[in-house]
Amino acid sequence: MDPALLMERLRKVLAPDYSVLRLLGSGGMGLVYLGYDPALDRPVAIKVLNPEIAIAAVQKRFVNEAQDLARLAPHPHILSIHKADEGDGLYFYIMDYLGEDTLSTMLERGRLTPDEARRVGMGILNGLAAAHRIDVVHRDIKPSNIFVVEGRAMISDFGIAHSPRRDADDLTAPGQPIGTPIYMSPEQASGEPVDGRSDLYSAGLVIYEAITGRHWRMHTTPRLGDWSGIPAGMAKVLKRALQPSPDDRWPSATHFEHALASLERKPTPRLPIALALAAGLVVGVLVLPHPVTSPCRPPGRSDLAVLPFTVSGGSAGVAGDDFARMVQLEVDWFGRLRVTPEATVACWIDSVPPQLRDVRAQQDLRAGQVVSGLLLRQPMGWVLRMTVRDKEPEPSHVLTVAGDPTDPIGWSRAAADSIVRHVFPQYWDYYYGLRKRANPNSNRESYAQYFAGEKDFQRDAYNSARRHYEAALAADSTFLYASWRLGIVYRFLRLPFAQHLQNLYEGHAAELPDQYRALIQGLLDPDLHRRFELYRTTAAAFPHDAYVRFVYADELFHRGPLVGYPLDSALAQFRAAVAIEPDLEQMPAYDHLFYGYLRLGRRPQADATLKYRVSIPLSGEQEDAQRRRFFGFAYDARFHPWKEPLEGWWVGLGVDSATLDRMNRYARLGFSFDVPNAQLTLGGILARKGLDRATRANGHRAQGLALMFLGRPLAALPQLDTAAVMWNRPDGLVERAEWRVIPGIYGLPGILAAQRDSGLLWLRTVAGDTSATGTRALWALAVDAENRGDTVAALTFASRMTTSGAARLRSLVTAMQLAARGRAEDALRLSDALISYDTAGVVQDPFARSVLYLQRINWELSLGDTAGADATRLWFHNSDSGIEGWPQRDLEAGDVDGMLAVYGRLLQAEADRAAGRTGSACDLARRVRELWSDAEPSFTDLKLRADRAAEGCSS
Numbered sequence: 001m002d003p004a005l006l007m008e009r010l011r012k013v014l015a016p017d018y019s020v021l022r023l024l025g026s027g028g029m030g031l032v033y034l035g036y037d038p039a040l041d042r043p044v045a046i047k048v049l050n051p052e053i054a055i056a057a058v059q060k061r062f063v064n065e066a067q068d069l070a071r072l073a074p075h076p077h078i079l080s081i082h083k084a085d086e087g088d089g090l091y092f093y094i095m096d097y098l099g100e101d102t103l104s105t106m107l108e109r110g111r112l113t114p115d116e117a118r119r120v121g122m123g124i125l126n127g128l129a130a131a132h133r134i135d136v137v138h139r140d141i142k143p144s145n146i147f148v149v150e151g152r153a154m155i156s157d158f159g160i161a162h163s164p165r166r167d168a169d170d171l172t173a174p175g176q177p178i179g180t181p182i183y184m185s186p187e188q189a190s191g192e193p194v195d196g197r198s199d200l201y202s203a204g205l206v207i208y209e210a211i212t213g214r215h216w217r218m219h220t221t222p223r224l225g226d227w228s229g230i231p232a233g234m235a236k237v238l239k240r241a242l243q244p245s246p247d248d249r250w251p252s253a254t255h256f257e258h259a260l261a262s263l264e265r266k267p268t269p270r271l272p273i274a275l276a277l278a279a280g281l282v283v284g285v286l287v288l289p290h291p292v293t294s295p296c297r298p299p300g301r302s303d304l305a306v307l308p309f310t311v312s313g314g315s316a317g318v319a320g321d322d323f324a325r326m327v328q329l330e331v332d333w334f335g336r337l338r339v340t341p342e343a344t345v346a347c348w349i350d351s352v353p354p355q356l357r358d359v360r361a362q363q364d365l366r367a368g369q370v371v372s373g374l375l376l377r378q379p380m381g382w383v384l385r386m387t388v389r390d391k392e393p394e395p396s397h398v399l400t401v402a403g404d405p406t407d408p409i410g411w412s413r414a415a416a417d418s419i420v421r422h423v424f425p426q427y428w429d430y431y432y433g434l435r436k437r438a439n440p441n442s443n444r445e446s447y448a449q450y451f452a453g454e455k456d457f458q459r460d461a462y463n464s465a466r467r468h469y470e471a472a473l474a475a476d477s478t479f480l481y482a483s484w485r486l487g488i489v490y491r492f493l494r495l496p497f498a499q500h501l502q503n504l505y506e507g508h509a510a511e512l513p514d515q516y517r518a519l520i521q522g523l524l525d526p527d528l529h530r531r532f533e534l535y536r537t538t539a540a541a542f543p544h545d546a547y548v549r550f551v552y553a554d555e556l557f558h559r560g561p562l563v564g565y566p567l568d569s570a571l572a573q574f575r576a577a578v579a580i581e582p583d584l585e586q587m588p589a590y591d592h593l594f595y596g597y598l599r600l601g602r603r604p605q606a607d608a609t610l611k612y613r614v615s616i617p618l619s620g621e622q623e624d625a626q627r628r629r630f631f632g633f634a635y636d637a638r639f640h641p642w643k644e645p646l647e648g649w650w651v652g653l654g655v656d657s658a659t660l661d662r663m664n665r666y667a668r669l670g671f672s673f674d675v676p677n678a679q680l681t682l683g684g685i686l687a688r689k690g691l692d693r694a695t696r697a698n699g700h701r702a703q704g705l706a707l708m709f710l711g712r713p714l715a716a717l718p719q720l721d722t723a724a725v726m727w728n729r730p731d732g733l734v735e736r737a738e739w740r741v742i743p744g745i746y747g748l749p750g751i752l753a754a755q756r757d758s759g760l761l762w763l764r765t766v767a768g769d770t771s772a773t774g775t776r777a778l779w780a781l782a783v784d785a786e787n788r789g790d791t792v793a794a795l796t797f798a799s800r801m802t803t804s805g806a807a808r809l810r811s812l813v814t815a816m817q818l819a820a821r822g823r824a825e826d827a828l829r830l831s832d833a834l835i836s837y838d839t840a841g842v843v844q845d846p847f848a849r850s851v852l853y854l855q856r857i858n859w860e861l862s863l864g865d866t867a868g869a870d871a872t873r874l875w876f877h878n879s880d881s882g883i884e885g886w887p888q889r890d891l892e893a894g895d896v897d898g899m900l901a902v903y904g905r906l907l908q909a910e911a912d913r914a915a916g917r918t919g920s921a922c923d924l925a926r927r928v929r930e931l932w933s934d935a936e937p938s939f940t941d942l943k944l945r946a947d948r949a950a951e952g953c954s955s
Contacts, residue, residue, distance in 0.1 A: 003031055006090075010048055013087035020046060021721060024100065029053065029062060034097060034718065036725050037082075042696075043722055044082065045098075049091040066093040071134055077127030079147070079156040098154055100718060104143035107210060109934055114231050115264075117210040120146070122260050123153030124203050129253035131155075132196035139194065141202035142183040143209065150652065150688075182215055186244050189218075197246040200256055204241030216242065233263045298366075299348070300580055303424070303544075304331065305340035305367035307357065308349070309384070311375045317405040320375060323384075325451055326412030327373075329481060331419055334434050335513045336427045338544045338580070340367050343458040362389055369396065369423055373415075384415050388423055397422055409442050438511045439478045446475040450482045460588075461619040462489050480508055484516055488547075492588060493623075496884045498524060515542045519551050526836040528563045531555070539573075549577040550589060557592050561878040562835060564871030571596045590616075594631060598638050599674045599877070601927065610635055626662040637678035648681035655689055664695050665886040667702040671709060671898025672879040676931065680706040683719075697726035698888050701895075708899045711935025711942070713743065713750035727889070731773045735891060737762035738780050742847045745787045746854055748903060750938040760784065767800070775801050776845050779809040783851060786816045808834055808843045812852055824859040831856060839881055841893030849893040850875075850900055857907070870911060876904030902931045906942060909949040922953035 003023045010033065011020045019036040024045065026032070035046040049062045066084035074080055084093035103120065106112070112120065124146060131138060138158060147154040181189065185201035188194050205216045212229050222239035230238070237259045243249045250256040306328040309320035325342060332339040348364055349357065361370040373386045382405050388397035399418045403411030413435070420431045441447075453468030466489045472482035483504050490497035505512075505520045512520070518538040525531045535552040542548045553573030556565050574589045574596075590613045597606035614628055633651075636643040651659065663682045670679025679702050686699025704719030720739050724732040740751055740759030766777040782797035798813045811830060819827035834842050834852055841849035853875040860868040881887045881894025909924035928946040932939055 006031065006048065006051070007033060009088060010046065010090060010092065013090055013092070014046070018044065018046065018094065019725065021725060022718075026050075034722075035094065036722075037094075043097040045095050047093055047095065051089060062091050072127075072130055072136075075127060075130050076152065077123045077154055078130060079154055098147040098149050098156075100715070101148060102144050103146040103148055103153070103206070103210065106148060107143055107213065111213040112210045114211050114234055116151070117207050118234065118260050118263055119151060120148060120153045120210060121203060121207040122257050124155060124206065125200075125253045125257035125260070127153070127155040128196065128199050128203065129257065131158075132199070132253055137194055137196055138199050138202075139188065140180055140183070141199055141206060142180050143206055146206065150649065150684075182218065185246070186219075187246060195246070196253065197249050197251075200241055200249055200253060201246075203253075203256070204238050208238055208242070231263075234260075237263065299340055299344045299364075300338075300366065300546075302338040302340040302365070302367045303369065304337055304419075305345055305361065305365045305370045306331070306342075307345060307361060307370065307372045309373035309375055312377070318375075318408040320373070322451065323375060323408060323412060324373065325454075326409065326447065327371075327415045327419070330413055330416030333481060333513060334427070334431050335515045335542060335545055336430065337424060340365055341458065342454070358387075358389065362391055371419060384411065386415065386419070388419070407442070409444065409447065410440075413440075434511070434513060438480065439508075441476055441479050443476040443479070446472040446479045446482065449475060450479065450485075453482070453485065456619075457485065457489070459617070459619045460624060461621045462492050463621055463623060465489055466493065466495075478508070480504075480511055483508075484512070487520075494885055498884065515545055515548050519548065522555070523551070526838065527833075528559060528835055528837060529832075531837065532560065532563055532565070544580060546577045546580040549573055549580060553577055554588070554592065557596065558879045559837060561874040561876070562880065564874055566874055567596055567600060567877050591627065591631075595673060598634060599672065601638070601674070601923070603639050606635065606639070622658065626658075630662065630666050634673045634675050634678055637675035637681075638673065641677060644675075644677050644681060648678075648685065652681075652685040652689065655685060657691060660686065660689065660691060660695060664690070664698055664888055667698060668705065668881075668887040668895060669879075670702070670706060671895075671901055674901075674927075676706040676709045679703075680710075687719075687722075693726055694889065697723045700726065701891065705895055705899050708743075709902060709931070711750070711902070711932040711939040713748070713938075714752070714936055717751075717755065730771065731776060733762050734766050734773055734777050734780070737766075737777070738845075738847050741780055741784050742851070745783060745851060746900060746903065748900075749942070750936055767797070770803065772803055772805065772844055775803045775806045775809065779806075779813065779845055779848065782813045783816065786813060786820065789820070791817060791820065805843055809845060809848060812842060812848060812855075816855060819855070819859050819862075824862045827859050828856060828863075837880070839892045839894060840890075841896065846891045846893045846896050850896050853897075854900075866911070866915065870908075870915075873904060873908045873911065876901045902928055903942070906946055906949070910945065913949050918952075921949055925950035926953065 003026070007020055007023065014020060014035070017037075017039070019038070021034045021036060024032045024034050030047050030049045033046045033048070035044045036042075037044050063084070066081060070081050070084070072078045079095050079098065081093055081095045086092070124141065128138065128141070136158070138155065140157060141155070145155065145157040147156055183202045183205050185194065185198040188198050208214075208216050208230070211234070212226075214226065216225065221244060222242045225239075225242070227235045227239075237256070240259075241249055241256060250259065306324050309324045311320045328339060328342065331337060345365065348361075352360060352364070358372060361367070361372075368390060370389050371386050372389075373384055376383050376385055380402075382403055384401045384403060386397075386399040386401070387395045388399065390396045399415075399422060401411070401415045401418050403414060405411075417432070417435070421428050449468045449472035453465040453472065456462070456465035456468060466486065469482045469486040469489060472479055473486065483500075487497050487501045487504060490500055501520050501523060505517070505524065509517055515538055518534055522531045522534040522538070525534070532555070535555060539548050539552045550573075553570050553576075556570035556573055557567070560570055561567065571593060574593050578589050590609055594606055594609040594613055597603075597609060610631060613631065618624055633644075633647055636647060655663075663686055667679060667682040667686055670676050670682070683699045683702030683704075683706060687696050687703060688699070690696035690699055700719045701723035704716045704723060707713070707716035707719065717739060721736050724736045737759040740755045741763065743751055744756065760781070763777045763781050767774055767781060769777070778797045778801045782794045782801070785791075785793035785797060794813060794817065798810050801810045801813075812834060815827040815831040818824075818830065831852060838849070840846060842852060853872055857869045857872050860866075860872060876897055878897055879894060880897075881892040887895060905924045906928050909921045909928060912918075912921035912924065925946050929943065929950065932943055932946065935943060
């Protein structure tokens with residue numbers, strides 16, 4: 001019977017208790033489908049008897065199989081069954097879905113180590129021992145019937161299992177063998193009666209093949225077998241299992257299992273296994289170098305340093321250090337002066353005797369001018385006497401400012417005015433003009449909260465800083481200092497920041513200093529060309545403002561590649577920001593430097609940056625500690641890939657809710673760090689152990705994206721399908737369809753024709769919807785038609801895209817049509833407007849942005865613009881995803897761009913080779929070959945292209 005028709009019948013029988021998603025495989029008696037159990041929120045496997053062979057004897061065997069599984073459940077090494085039933089003439093049962101990674105598929109990728117094979121064998125034997133205890137002989141132990149989940153073997157398919165206590169096998173004539181020939185015992189192959197010792201022979205064959213990659217030659221005695229590559233102890237155990245006579249084999253599965261267990265290597269006195277594992281994880285996910293409480297970092301050069309003030313002559317109603325903070329804030333805010341951070345000053349003061357501070361301050365702090373102050377009570381009232389020193393022995397200025405202790409805020413503003421007017425007169429007009437426009441704040445609670453936030457901000461405790469800034473605004477909603485800093489903190493924490501900055505700009509643009517006003521304009525401008533021009537001119541106008549430099553660097557890092565900026569340009573700006581002011585944005589700057597070096601494969605720089613990063617004292621917030629652990633894990637996944645499975649296994653073994661939350665944030669960032677192996681591991685842990693449906697769905701999506709990245713689309717689709725079904729969103733079917741249709745437009749192989757046809761059918765089904773989902777389906781159909789040269793169909797689909805917001809997607813289709821008619825220049829001009837800040841990808845579809853860039857590369861090359869094509873190819877280096885919130889839910893354009901990063905590197909390697917840029921071509925091609933080393937056969941041609949790009953390169 002047609003599997004598709006059978007699936008529809010099965011869907012009707014199981015609805016609404018279960019969903020039936022797709023065919024997993026078929027065997028002699030039945031077919032297995034992937035299903036979903038909404039009540040328990042988990043995927044399941046559904047085995048259904050093929051109705052075309054459902055005679056009474058076959059039905060009996062099918063029921064026997066279900067009963068055997070039920071009698072054996074629950075067992076850690078045997079597939080569990082949940083339900084068996086019959087409906088509409090279909091016999092079926094529902095069991096655990098263990099994925100599609102059997103021992104057979106594992107061996108296609110390579111042999112197991114003897115120790116891995118030993119553990120798998122012990123699991124098989126443990127399961128067989130349970131079956132044999134209830135008098136059930138499996139009779140078909142082979143690699144394709146063994147699932148391996150987190151290294152644990154699980155036996156499946158008891159379809160031809162036999163129990164002497166049941167009636168005779170109605171489907172097997174006397175003397176007729178049943179099973180898979182190359183894995184049969186001699187007695188089974190000759191059609192003789194069998195018992196559990198036959199399964200032990202088959203298990204021995206499986207373990208032998210797992211270690212050697214070779215099938216055991218039938219009718220070979222152990223004495224004459226090929227034992228090369230098998231340790232002596234293991235060979236001795238297997239030789240007994242493979243004896244031709246059942247009486248000469250291990251007497252039971254338990255005896256065989258214990259013999260394998262005895263082979264476990266014992267720890268040696270020099271380096272016990274536990275210590276070796278711990279050593280391997282020193283830079284890993286659990287163990288990182290302990291932060292070192294470092295001495296004061298060398299301060300960057302500045303124009304001004306403000307030392308804490310001293311109070312004399314009674315209580316002024318305000319502490320001297322608080323008053324100095326208020327003065328420094330007023331001077332620092334307008335942005336024309338480089339002011340030494342308060343934390344740097346405080347650290348220096350703690351290390352210098354009081355009597356030497358005035359003498360050494362200017363030199364030690366590397367400040368052009370140093371201000372010290374005395375709050376002094378005089379007969380006529382309170383005054384602040386400030387002494388300003390430069391490199392000369394005598395003070396450069398002595399300033400006296402009278403004030404009212406009951407109004408310290410107003411008094412501090414007057415003191416700041418005096419410093420700027422007398423010490424930096426060249427900035428007075430701008431400074432005073434800004435001060436006059438600002439709304440005067442007089443709420444002392446808002447200042448107190450703000451300074452508490454600044455203290456936390458300086459030590460990178462951003463969650464605590466956020467709470468203080470929010471409290472400052474609760475006390476005074478017009479307090480611009482807190483409002484601006486809160487926007488920065490929101491952005492660091494990936495919280496919604498755009499609306500906050502929009503409100504700040506609309507309500508207080510005239511009061512903002514030029515540089516902050518420009519930064520907000522840039523952050524809110526979706527046009528990336530304008531945005532980066534604004535950043536560039538602002539950084540040039542404020543070359544010593546580390547905040548400006550940091551925001552510029554951050555934008556270059558995440559979105560610069562979308563407009564032709566290489567990742568190196570962002571790293572240069574981060575290094576400049578740190579050089580200007582080492583304390584400012586310290587952790588985010590070093591985070592991004594590490595992240596960039598890792599992605600570019602620059603191990604020495606990544607190593608040095610990580611070591612410095614973890615030497616910074618912990619902020620006390622969980623987020624900081626979590627990020628450090630993730631960086632260690634990513635480092636090992638990139639440069640010590642052999643450690644990554646160990647670390648992933650260890651983390652998965654004792655995962656808790658906090659660790660799961662951390663994984664859920666970082667799981668889809670693997671592409672950004674160029675560690676798809678880590679993304680695959682983290683996604684697998686989330687999918688299996690996530691505490692809620694959303695987390696498990698994100699785990700499946702992370703795995704699917706990683707598998708696509710690694711050139712394994714057939715393995716990826718089940719994961720991506722499962723994620724879409726679990727989300728149960730209106731656009732879920734369209735997303736599943738696009739994964740079957742769009743990769744071919746990108747130029748990626750591997751999607752089968754039948755899958756592509758299914759995707760097109762689903763798109764046509766949804767295209768009639770008048771919502772944004774329908775528009776997305778129409779766009780995909782139009783792009784597919786245009787890619788096939790069917791302009792009429794493309795026009796038809798595009799004309800039906802009439803919903804609000806469809807114009808940009810329609811413009812992309814139009815540009816493709818212009819290029820097809822030889823008007824590539826017009827296509828480029830039209831599509832220029834589509835390059836924007838847009839995590840959804842051309843507004844509505846996460847697949848559209850990559851289509852846009854790959855098409856533009858082709859159009860530029862058709863015009864002979866190789867420089868333009870080189871700049872456009874940088875697009876895949878972007879990390880424009882999860883900007884407001886982590887990439888945990890919707891599929892984003894950044895996910896799709898990242899998935900294409902290996903393909904993008906291949907295109908760039910070929911272009912570099914053609915242009916004579918041999919060094920770059922070699923580096924890129926080598927990495928492509930590494931990442932596609934286990935790609936599916938459909939990627940053979942692309943791998944050959946990578947080989948050609950790497951010709952002549954040193955290994």
